[in-house]
Amino acid sequence: MTPQQTPFALKLSAFVALSGEELSALDRLHGRRKKFAAGRDMVHQGQINQPAYILASGWVCSYKLLSGGGRQIVDFQIPGDFLGLRSVLFRTADHNIEPVTRVEASEVLPSDLLDTFSRTPRLATAVLWAASRDEAMVVEHLVGIGRRDAKERTAHFLLELGARLKLVQLSTPLGYACPLSQYMLADAMGLSAVHVNRVLRELRDDGLVTFQHGKVTIHDLDGLVTLADFDKSYLDHDGPLLK
Amino acid sequence: MTPQQTPFALKLSAFVALSGEELSALDRLHGRRKKFAAGRDMVHQGQINQPAYILASGWVCSYKLLSGGGRQIVDFQIPGDFLGLRSVLFRTADHNIEPVTRVEASEVLPSDLLDTFSRTPRLATAVLWAASRDEAMVVEHLVGIGRRDAKERTAHFLLELGARLKLVQLSTPLGYACPLSQYMLADAMGLSAVHVNRVLRELRDDGLVTFQHGKVTIHDLDGLVTLADFDKSYLDHDGPLLK
DNA sequence: ACGATCTGCTGAGGCAGATCAGCATGTGCC
């Protein structure tokens, strides 16, 4: 894969039209390539001076633990996503990162990142944009947990995942492969696994969507969008804003 | 107030040690000073090409509306906070901004912002840091709504507000002035106003904290921190990370 | 070939928090 074609470069190019030199600076940012097994945390809360990562393949989730023993999954990351930016900027990690599947990722050293920002300012802007896009997703997630009931929330979640995967060609309007268990869905949506199970069956019985055997199959996209009050405008726009 | 002493400059200086030249670039970023009345939205969802703002005085809240009529307040902003960064980067606003009190804010034009980033790269990094800090707060808020019950959530919320206000000298360990109504608290915490009222009374009866007459009075800080499982480390650290 | 473990699935019962309704105060406006 040439530097221009990595999922990460593709994502940034959607906001900032990157020059050849900027693309190669981006490429040099990729440090050692590492592999991680599913289920074993890559980073956990409180660790200091951890590297960041650019995700090449596989899925991971970011979560926080509470003293009571519960956990809340804040977000899932898919190929092309940047992991642990906050851990680098704040020097200490404020959340855990767990691979959902087997994962390959390139390390990004804090010093390299800051150097690159000062030498290639447009890359800093591009990363700021990517971070803002992630924040928009977290905000949408927050709204869902705060004000949508379990069914709407689940529908919204499945639609959002589909929209994100589409950007990296891992989804079609008919569905997508999804390695998440119902337990993980529950931890992400602030529900119990039992209730997630019931909600998924309801959605299936309603003929809207099926979540089974590692696959999400969308039967009625319009119905799902209506139920979830889904607005995908926050995930895409046409062409770079900064030429 | 000299450029170095604006709340915004103070906040950024906590991460990036800013030179005189960078500080004056920051100062030039402040455009027209505008005033807004309480309750009248400054920005709403879907508007395009809105300016961003740097908040000089007063409180505002960012919220999203759902088709069902409910609303979720994502965050409150206090003096020194940057408003509408995402609206600028994405060109269209993905949320509403409503002044809670009478507000004064400086406009920031999108073109000025992007120019400043490319000419003064360290400011881009500083703003990236500020955005990440905001994201950390949204994440904490998400965890609260997803996994804390109403009482813990309320306690956590009041503590976080106190910690943020302390950074701009608007709070002490004993309490702070707070212009929020119980309805706003409810919209922020994903509860009904009725239930917020009951929870506030419980916290008062427990001798932990009083929320009344526009003031928050903390009676038992330790008890509150324990109840809320509050960790303020994500809000502060000692000295700039980038010299 | 065996238990151990994980994931999906379902029923019964309980509780946190929503909804609906009503009352009391305070404050800006005509």
Added chain:
DNA sequence: GGCACATGCTGATCTGCCTCAGCAGATCGT
């Protein structure tokens, strides 16, 4: 002064979701 309207407060009732418990099928290590 009187009205409209926002805000705080409380009781009664209803419900969405949790918890506990148990079963079935897959996958795994030995």
